[in-house]
Amino acid sequence: MSEALRNSVKTMVRETFEGPPVPIKGSWFTNSEPNSGIFGVTGGLSCDEASLSVHGTTLAAHTDHVRYHMWGTNEILKNGKQPEMDWGKSWDIHSVDEQQWNRIQEGLRNEYLTLLEWIDAIEWNELLANEVLSSLAHSSYHLGAIRQILKAVKE
Structure with a gap:
């Protein structure tokens, strides 16, 4: 992979988790305010907020599901094969x-x-x-879901 493409992938992954770079010069796909990535959105939540059920799921479950998926991706990158995974358990x-x-x-x-x-x-x-690109897409999808659930939690 070319260095330019590798750097672009890292930029998109960083924006998904950290939000746009600071100072903000715009965003590729997240909101352009600080802390609009997964870490910023979930970082200020209490355990009680993370545990509130919204349409049968919680912010804690979404956050851990993203972690679990990334663990699987990292295992594939490390070992070259899919680890045994229990997707249902990732929502428990x-x-x-x-x-x-x-x-x-x-x-x-x-x-x-x-x-x-x-x-x-x-x-x-x-x-x-x-x-790697599917992990990026999966994490970005869940960032959107987390942001929507957070609206209900904060009401």
């Missing part, structure tokens, strides 16, 4: 205490940082490019 979180909520957020940040390292380190092929 219905409520969290402060320690659990912090652990989910920390786990997501660790998987995110690992993915950024892999983007620079892997020998790219079509399978790995598809895996």
Whole structure:
């Protein structure tokens, strides 16, 4: 993969999780205010807010589901094959205490940082490019879902 394309992928992944760069010079697809990525949107939430059920799911479940998907992506990048995954179990979180909520957020940040390292380190092929880009699309989808659920939680 060319360096320009690799840097573009990293830019999009960063915007998904961190929001647009500061100082803000615009955004590619998120809102252009600070903290509009997953970390900014979920970072200020209490464990009680993260545990509120909205249409049968919680912000904690969405956040952990993104972490779980990224873990799977990182395992593929590391080992070259899909790990055994239980997608249903990735939605089992219905409520969290402060320690659990912090652990989910920390786990997501660790998987995110690992993915950024892999983007620079892997020998790219079509399978790995598809895996990284699908992780980007999946995370972006959940950023939108999290933002919508947050509207109901804050009401």
